[in-house]
Amino acid sequence: MAAPISRARAAGLRPEISAGSRLHLVTGKGGTGKTTVAAALALALASTGRKVLLIEVEGRQSLAQLFDVPALPYEEKRLLTVPGNGSLWGLAVDPEQALIEYLDMFYGLKRSARGLRKMGAVDFVTTVAPGLRDVLITGKIKESVTRTNPDGHLAYDAVVVDAPPTGRITRFLNATREVSKVAKVGPISRQSEGVVSLLRGKQTSIHIVTLLEEMPVQETVDAAAELTDAGFRLGAVIVNRARPCVLPEELLEPGHTVDPELVADGLKQVNLPASLAAGLAREVSDYADRLRVEQENERRLGKVDAPRIEVPDLNPPVEISELHELARVFRAESEDAPR
Amino acid sequence: MTGEQRLDLAALVRDRRTRVIVTCGSGGVGKTTTAAAVALIGAEAGRRTVVLTIDPARRLAQSMGLTELDNTPREVRGVENGRLFAMMLDMKRTFDEVVLQHAPADRAAQILQNPFYVSLSSSFAGTQEYMAMEKLGQLVAADEWDLIVVDTPPSRSALDFLDAPNRLGRFLDGRMIRLLTMPARAGGKAYLKVVSASVAMFAKVFTRILGTELLTDVSSFVSALETMFGGFRQRAEQTYELLKTPGTAFVVVASPEPDALREASYFVERLSAERMPLAGLVLNRVRRTVLDSTGTTLSAARAEAAADALSAKGADRLTGVAEAALRVHSEIAQAAEHDGRMARRFATAHPEVPIVSVPALPADVHDLDGLRTIGSLLTAEASAA
Numbered sequence: 001m002a003a004p005i006s007r008a009r010a011a012g013l014r015p016e017i018s019a020g021s022r023l024h025l026v027t028g029k030g031g032t033g034k035t036t037v038a039a040a041l042a043l044a045l046a047s048t049g050r051k052v053l054l055i056e057v058e059g060r061q062s063l064a065q066l067f068d069v070p071a072l073p074y075e076e077k078r079l080l081t082v083p084g085n086g087s088l089w090g091l092a093v094d095p096e097q098a099l100i101e102y103l104d105m106f107y108g109l110k111r112s113a114r115g116l117r118k119m120g121a122v123d124f125v126t127t128v129a130p131g132l133r134d135v136l137i138t139g140k141i142k143e144s145v146t147r148t149n150p151d152g153h154l155a156y157d158a159v160v161v162d163a164p165p166t167g168r169i170t171r172f173l174n175a176t177r178e179v180s181k182v183a184k185v186g187p188i189s190r191q192s193e194g195v196v197s198l199l200r201g202k203q204t205s206i207h208i209v210t211l212l213e214e215m216p217v218q219e220t221v222d223a224a225a226e227l228t229d230a231g232f233r234l235g236a237v238i239v240n241r242a243r244p245c246v247l248p249e250e251l252l253e254p255g256h257t258v259d260p261e262l263v264a265d266g267l268k269q270v271n272l273p274a275s276l277a278a279g280l281a282r283e284v285s286d287y288a289d290r291l292r293v294e295q296e297n298e299r300r301l302g303k304v305d306a307p308r309i310e311v312p313d314l315n316p317p318v319e320i321s322e323l324h325e326l327a328r329v330f331r332a333e334s335e336d337a338p339r
Numbered sequence: 340m341t342g343e344q345r346l347d348l349a350a351l352v353r354d355r356r357t358r359v360i361v362t363c364g365s366g367g368v369g370k371t372t373t374a375a376a377v378a379l380i381g382a383e384a385g386r387r388t389v390v391l392t393i394d395p396a397r398r399l400a401q402s403m404g405l406t407e408l409d410n411t412p413r414e415v416r417g418v419e420n421g422r423l424f425a426m427m428l429d430m431k432r433t434f435d436e437v438v439l440q441h442a443p444a445d446r447a448a449q450i451l452q453n454p455f456y457v458s459l460s461s462s463f464a465g466t467q468e469y470m471a472m473e474k475l476g477q478l479v480a481a482d483e484w485d486l487i488v489v490d491t492p493p494s495r496s497a498l499d500f501l502d503a504p505n506r507l508g509r510f511l512d513g514r515m516i517r518l519l520t521m522p523a524r525a526g527g528k529a530y531l532k533v534v535s536a537s538v539a540m541f542a543k544v545f546t547r548i549l550g551t552e553l554l555t556d557v558s559s560f561v562s563a564l565e566t567m568f569g570g571f572r573q574r575a576e577q578t579y580e581l582l583k584t585p586g587t588a589f590v591v592v593a594s595p596e597p598d599a600l601r602e603a604s605y606f607v608e609r610l611s612a613e614r615m616p617l618a619g620l621v622l623n624r625v626r627r628t629v630l631d632s633t634g635t636t637l638s639a640a641r642a643e644a645a646a647d648a649l650s651a652k653g654a655d656r657l658t659g660v661a662e663a664a665l666r667v668h669s670e671i672a673q674a675a676e677h678d679g680r681m682a683r684r685f686a687t688a689h690p691e692v693p694i695v696s697v698p699a700l701p702a703d704v705h706d707l708d709g710l711r712t713i714g715s716l717l718t719a720e721a722s723a724a
Contacts, residue, residue: 029366029367030365030366030367031365031366031367031368031594031596031598031599032367035598062598065601165366167366167394213703214702214703215367215703216367243670246663246666246667246670247663247667248659248663251660251663258660258664259660262660262661263660263661263664265661266649266658266660266661266662266664266665267645267661269649269652269658269661270645270648270649272637272641272645273635275635276630276635276637277664278633279628279629279630279633279635280629280630280661280664280665280667280668281664282629283628283629283630283664283667283668283671284663284664284667286629286701287667287670287671289701289702290701293701293702313674
């Protein structure tokens with residue numbers, strides 16, 4: 001079983017991110033930025049001195065793009081070293097490779113597995129058996145979480161997974177259980193128990209990334225209910241691209257309009273042409289409309305019984321430096337101060 | 340926007356030669372809404388139109404009168420000067436129909452009850468894409484429609500739509516499945532002796548991993564399917580070929596985000612490699628300032644500086660409003676600059692691809708008027724140009 005995390009390591013995260021969780025699964029509707037959020041969370045964990053593995057499972061090589069490194073092989077690669085002994089590693093799980101590793105682990109079949117692969121047999125197995133892909137991936141995730149070094153210490157303090165989107169997450173997490181129903185004997189059936197108990201256990205948190213837009217919020221509410229019903233533990237709901245409101249309260253009232261004359265007077269004071277005033281006034285009312293929609297969506301998120309974290313909108317494409325900025329969101333407040 | 344060619348969707352949709360429009364793109368970019376808006380333009384231009392959607396947002400579906408996943412085209416109410424039908428793909432039912440159509444009755448019954456078929460037809464990665472393609476083939480064959488708009492499934496990658504049918508076809512007709520059929524033909528375990536060592540090894544591994552029961556289910560499924568392989572494959576190939584004909588137009592949908600545009604790039608390249616007819620790119624949710632549309636500009640940086648200057652003067656009611664307006668503008672301008680950069684990046688990489696940008700709306704669309712608004716935004720730029 002996992003060794004308890006030392007106190008020093010447990011520190012440094014904001015309370016919404018359970019320090020006791022060793023496996024963080026990050027899901028969300030497509031387009032909500034779950035890959036970026038997963039990477040920022042992993043970086044935050046690493047910056048508290050942890051050795052962290054960040055896993056991608058969709059074969060898109062998004063991590064390589066984000067960290068500006070060559071495409072990741074099926075092998076754990078160091079992405080970053082973080083001051084204070086932390087480090088961040090990346091792995092792109094490829095189901096085919098996972099199958100070969102699996103065959104080798106259980107049967108010492110590596111050599112024949114290669115031959116089979118040539119015949120397309122491995123592709124066949126991973127494609128044909130419903131859910132087997134997901135079984136192999138979750139199996140690999142479990143292996144990374146529970147692996148120990150020869151000295152008996154855990155190989156990683158935390159594992160963060162850029163998981164499949166909300167529409168597929170429950171099926172993904174349940175795959176092992178489902179396949180073990182079909183495959184009643186054999187190693188998958190035997191191994192499934194460990195995977196099922198890890199994914200449903202206290203060491204696992206499932207975070208849902210959303211935007212304050214109708215569809216992502218709807219999917220968040222649906223996925224949260226589905227996951228909870230299926231017996232999984234929710235971590236945090238992470239509101240991505242959150243913008244601080246730059247309008248005074250009274251301008252947000254429905255029906256409130258901004259007098260362009262007032263704006264024009266202000267513009268003159270800073271030597272800007274008054275002709276901009278009408279356009280600016282319209283922008284304010286559009287902006288207020290949008291904020292009201294966001295507030296409504298935020299209220300709808302209230303149905304989800306999970307702590308909420310806001311991640312700011314960074315307009316430039318997110319690269320490593322922006323990632324560090326986002327990672328700070330997941331750190332405890334006191335950790336921010338020295339910077 | 341500078342320099343790029345504009346996608347003239349109005350002309351495409353009204354052109355009688357356009358029979359099929361396929362919208363594709365990664366998840367979360369407004370593909371379904373775009374498909375519905377395009378279909379509405381077609382219908383209101385007097386073309387008898389059907390839109391096949393996959394998993395639409397609940398409220399959008401309701402607005403089109405779609406309450407069930409039942410594979411039946413239902414007429415959308417409130418369409419002016421034309422008729423629009425909408426349907427939602429029922430993946431399993433479509434698969435069942437294929438089986439019933441291509442297999443003799445007794446075989447069909449066997450297949451439909453096979454536990455392996457049941458999971459394949461409801462959860463095989465790619466079944467949804469394949470069945471969307473199959474349904475499209477049926478709609479075309481029915482010859483009832485002037486225009487068919489197909490929204491592709493929300494896959495992890497836009498390319499899945501093109502690849503999945505082939506993958507499923509390969510699987511059903513492939514070498515591996517033929518080898519797996521052998522046990523059923525040769526009778527029980529004796530087959531291991533007559534086939535090559537590698538096949539024997541494969542079967543052994545397969546059995547070891549999944550247990551014998553699944554293997555038995557698979558091989559009985561496969562032997563039951565054998566009779567319909569031909570029809571299956573032929574249909575998939577026909578539909579794939581249909582997608583290459585000039586009556587088809589692919590519309591790639593993206594939002595001004597790096598990931599979505601990367602997917603769009605892959606798709607554009609792939610379509611060109613496959614000689615499939617690409618109409619262009621719809622770039623949704625592009626943020627703009629109001630000032631841009633009035634022909635004046637104020638950069639985000641200048642607006643921010645002006646707001647700071649006002650605040651330094653000490654706030655009264657008067658400067659407070661102007662300051663807030665400048666800060667709002669700065670935020671919108673920053674977003675607009677970002678989106679403009681993204682759009683230019685794509686246009687530079689793919690100068691041959693016509694593009695139309697659709698400004699971001701404050702809320703999601705869930706009624707016909709909203710779809711009409713999107714429709715007019717989709718077609719506005721071209722007519723203005």
